[in-house]
Amino acid sequence: MHLYLHIPYCAAKCPYCDFNSIAGRDGEHAAYVDALLAEVRRLPTGPYATVFIGGGTPTALDHRELARCLAGIRDHIRLAPEAEWTCEANPGSADAEKFRILAEHGVNRLSLGVQSTDDATLRWLGRIHDGAAAERAVAAACAAVPRVSADLMFGLPGQDAAAVARDLDLYRRHGLRHASVYHLAYEPGTEFHARRSRGELAEIPSEDSRRLWSAVADGLAALGLEPYETSNFAAPGQESQHNLAYWRGRDYQAAGAGAVSTVDGVRLTREKHPAQYIAAITAGGDAVWRREALTAQDHLAEAWMLGLRLAEGVDPARLADLGDDPARWRPLAVPLIDLGLLVERDGRLALTPAGRLVQDEVTARLMP
Ligand SMILES: C[S@@+](CC[C@H](N)C(=O)[O-])C[C@H]1O[C@@H](n2cnc3c(N)ncnc32)[C@H](O)[C@@H]1O
Ligand code: SF4
Structure with a gap:
């Protein structure tokens, strides 16, 4: 089982x-934690293979509320062996103490919104942290838990491949294994x-987006x-x-404002x-x-849309289970394979790197 908490x-x-x-509303945090825990207590106890606390910003809670929230979750749910x-966390609202509290209650993976x-660039993005704070947060996160991921944003006006390379160096400096x-x-x-x-802001030209994307993909590949x-x-x-389970169309429980759960075909x-x-x-x-x-x-539409997001691609056996006949999609897939946008690998259908650049168009062609 999988659990998302917002x-x-x-x-x-x-x-x-x-x-x-939503920003501010600090006075509401305690009541929110109470409500979230009340909802958590109504959920099946597990065992959960993955739990994901997202936001918003979980680390926007102060130390006391964060600890109370985690303890309440731990009191109710059981984790499967090797659970993730x-x-x-936002580098601007997290500190070593919050990471310690998270780890103490069982969090073993932190995902940090570094962005740049x-x-x-961080000022332009309206972020509350600067580069030095990002550096400190990543170091503190690495000291607290075994697995740390960092989010980056690209496609920003004025961003070039050299700027991307400087951002990617963060993963090298801290030995991060997820981006x-x-x-x-x-x-x-x-x-x-x-x-x-x-007219005060403009999207960067798609050619620039592609160049930056190549810089991201090549830079990260060089880091393994x-x-x-x-x-x-x-x-x-x-x-x-956790996210793999979601993209593979597995059921997931959820609690919290705006949170979406899907269990036994009911969302x-x-x-x-x-x-x-x-x-x-x-x-x-x-x-x-x-x-x-x-x-x-x-279910079928999601199997195509989410499956093609994954490098492993879509499983034709799953499509058949969901009622999609290869006689429908195969004639649509063949020209895309011939164009080098789609590939059949290990019995599955996946986008090639060229196909990834036109993912929406390819997906739309294959969908029932
Ligand atoms: C919930 S936030 C991560 C945690 C925390 N709230 C933070 O921002 O540091 C999820 C991520 O989505 C990305 N994101 C949000 N809005 C975006 C947008 N309009 N375009 C691109 N990325 C976006 C950011 O990289 C952000 O880190
Ligand atoms: S990107 Fe900014 S506003 Fe959005 S969830 Fe993260 S910190 Fe909050």
């Missing part, structure tokens, strides 16, 4: 971010999106980190087991706003505002 708070809202996260327990190592690298996306509803609409998903790179065996989405979530749980309700029974068509 902490919706951040010290400040980044101007590009459309995650379910990840927590996200360059002070000016998540995201192209800056202008998400509707964000400040960056509004600024782009006003291979792409295993569209935005994720790892040394062999260091992949995020539940919880109230996004923490105040509404707290009110619903405190009143004895489940805070679920959307309940979907996934259809065979939904």
